[in-house]
Amino acid sequence: MSNPSTDSGADQQRLALLKDGIWKPLPLIRDARWRWALNAAVLLYIVLAWLSVDVNWSRVAQGMDRGVAFMASFLQPDFVTRSGEIFTGLKESLTMTLAATVIGVLLAIPVGLGAARNISPLPVYLFCRTIIALSRTFQEIIIAILFVAMFGFGPLAGVVTLAFATIGFMAKLLAEDIEDTQKEPLEAIRATGASWLQWVNYAVQPQVMPRLIGLSLYRLDINFRESAVIGIVGAGGIGATLNTSINRYDYDTSAAILLLIIVIVLMSEYLSGYVRKWTQ
Amino acid sequence: MPLIRQGDQPVWKKREPLKQYAHWAGWMLGGMLFVWCWAIISENTIWEFLYDADEQAASLIGRMIPPDWSITGSLMLPLWDTINIATVGTVMGIAIAFPLAFLAARNTTPHPALRAVALAIIVSSRSINALIWAMLLVTIVGPGSFAGMLAIALRSIGFVGKLVYEAIEEIHPTPVEALSATGAGRSQVLAYAVWPQIMPAFAGICVYRWDINIREATTLGLVGAGGIGLQMNAAINNLAWGQVATVFVLIFATVVVSEWVSAKVRHAML
Numbered sequence: 001m002s003n004p005s006t007d008s009g010a011d012q013q014r015l016a017l018l019k020d021g022i023w024k025p026l027p028l029i030r031d032a033r034w035r036w037a038l039n040a041a042v043l044l045y046i047v048l049a050w051l052s053v054d055v056n057w058s059r060v061a062q063g064m065d066r067g068v069a070f071m072a073s074f075l076q077p078d079f080v081t082r083s084g085e086i087f088t089g090l091k092e093s094l095t096m097t098l099a100a101t102v103i104g105v106l107l108a109i110p111v112g113l114g115a116a117r118n119i120s121p122l123p124v125y126l127f128c129r130t131i132i133a134l135s136r137t138f139q140e141i142i143i144a145i146l147f148v149a150m151f152g153f154g155p156l157a158g159v160v161t162l163a164f165a166t167i168g169f170m171a172k173l174l175a176e177d178i179e180d181t182q183k184e185p186l187e188a189i190r191a192t193g194a195s196w197l198q199w200v201n202y203a204v205q206p207q208v209m210p211r212l213i214g215l216s217l218y219r220l221d222i223n224f225r226e227s228a229v230i231g232i233v234g235a236g237g238i239g240a241t242l243n244t245s246i247n248r249y250d251y252d253t254s255a256a257i258l259l260l261i262i263v264i265v266l267m268s269e270y271l272s273g274y275v276r277k278w279t280q
Numbered sequence: 281m282p283l284i285r286q287g288d289q290p291v292w293k294k295r296e297p298l299k300q301y302a303h304w305a306g307w308m309l310g311g312m313l314f315v316w317c318w319a320i321i322s323e324n325t326i327w328e329f330l331y332d333a334d335e336q337a338a339s340l341i342g343r344m345i346p347p348d349w350s351i352t353g354s355l356m357l358p359l360w361d362t363i364n365i366a367t368v369g370t371v372m373g374i375a376i377a378f379p380l381a382f383l384a385a386r387n388t389t390p391h392p393a394l395r396a397v398a399l400a401i402i403v404s405s406r407s408i409n410a411l412i413w414a415m416l417l418v419t420i421v422g423p424g425s426f427a428g429m430l431a432i433a434l435r436s437i438g439f440v441g442k443l444v445y446e447a448i449e450e451i452h453p454t455p456v457e458a459l460s461a462t463g464a465g466r467s468q469v470l471a472y473a474v475w476p477q478i479m480p481a482f483a484g485i486c487v488y489r490w491d492i493n494i495r496e497a498t499t500l501g502l503v504g505a506g507g508i509g510l511q512m513n514a515a516i517n518n519l520a521w522g523q524v525a526t527v528f529v530l531i532f533a534t535v536v537v538s539e540w541v542s543a544k545v546r547h548a549m550l
Contacts (some may be wrong), residue, residue: 265403
């Protein structure tokens with residue numbers, strides 16, 4: 001990193017100080033002018049950003065009681081009063097998550113194959129990359145609004161939303177993984193005269209399968225978290241219950257739902273860690 | 281690979297027969313679980329709505345094209361707000377996540393009890409979507425960008441914290457040992473043995489999260505937490521799909537730019 005042959009003034013100074021026993025670490029950016037320009041730019045941005053936010057401090061002070069009440073309700077979550085709604089919502093969220101992940105992964109595999117530059121022709125590649133870009137740009141909740149408008153309220157819109165979002169996520173990572181595969185097995189299987197399907201199944205699939213399983217489990221986790229949100233716009237799941245409880249300032253129920261979400265996410269994380277160890 | 285004899289012919293199989301049956305049973309169970317889930321969803325769906333889904337979709341897209349460009353000018357300020365929410369929120373989140381990561385990493389934590397607390401904070405923050413944080417914060421600090429920034433910050437703590445503490449746990453122990461052997465104090469070891477090793481990963485994680493936060497900040501307005509989402513929500517409520525399409529195009533452009541910036545910065549850092 002530090003090259004002794006470059007002797008700018010700052011380096012000389014640093015070395016002179018070092019002889020006196022005063023050591024300073026190397027600066028991250030060598031050129032002092034750049035350093036100062038960067039600092040000034042950051043400062044200017046902070047000022048500009050601060051001007052764009054108008055914090056209503058009296059409103060904040062008013063809301064502090066609610067903030068404290070919310071924190072306190074985590075110590076005494078109320079699972080009982082709304083247990084029926086919570087149970088239905090959670091069941092719907094979990095079923096939506098599973099169905100959407102399965103459908104999404106199944107659809108993502110062909111898209112991912114098409115989006116890998118090393119095994120697909122250019123027109124297919126561009127088409128699949130467009131699908132991925134569209135699916136990845138928009139947040140699940142925006143897609144959910146559109147699908148609710150098309151399919152009506154209910155979990156079906158949620159499943160379609162999550163499946164659509166899963167396609168973009170899985171296909172992108174799968175395509176990158178396929179592009180990183182070793183060439184030799186691909187050539188070897190092709191040289192045996194295998195058909196395209198056999199080629200994909202025996203040359204590509206074994207190389208990407210462990211990661212595909214890991215990613216699917218990770219996406220299952222993400223889909224569950226998202227299923228708690230898309231209910232806000234009417235796409236089914238626990239989100240609707242959560243939204244209602246927050247709007248009613250019924251923080252004890254909100255805390256109960258949030259704790260359940262945290263516990264389920266934790267469990268699925270442990271499970272996926274275990275499965276990943278087992279597949280690799 | 282087991283070898284099975286069928287008459288005189290040796291046949292290669294991928295698995296032992298018993299394992300193969302277990303494998304099939306697993307797939308069968310998985311399939312049944314999926315069908316059962318689908319049945320529950322189907323029960324709760326009003327299928328009558330679906331009969332005209334294609335017409336609905338066609339009319340929706342028809343009303344979105346062409347986008348209503350006349351509102352583009354009035355969307356610039358909300359867009360600036362959105363970028364501020366994402367950036368300031370990310371910075372606040374990183375400021376909290378950074379010390380938290382050192383408490384949560386096995387090799388730098390001062391005490392196992394502190395580690396457990398730090399991990400609990402990271403998990404809670406990660407499990408809850410920014411939009412839910414925003415819903416809560418809007419009721420606490422009132423609607424506006426401030427609630428959005430706090431929501432983004434709270435969500436980022438878990439993400440940045442988790443990835444950074446994993447990076448800290450993966451450092452080489454030798455520089456730490458070497459520095460400790462010179463008699464360096466705890467903070468000196470952290471600053472000169474741990475920090476230089478995680479710095480590239482840390483910068484990459486921060487920029488990556490900023491990129492995600494730009495996406496998330498575009499939707500926070502749906503629950504009243506400021507940014508371009510407010511305009512989107514208003515347009516949707518007015519069924520002004522032409523305006524919604526304009527917002528979508530702007531979001532798409534912003535996300536593409538932020539992804540490009542983050543890719544450039546990560547490339548330069550690593």
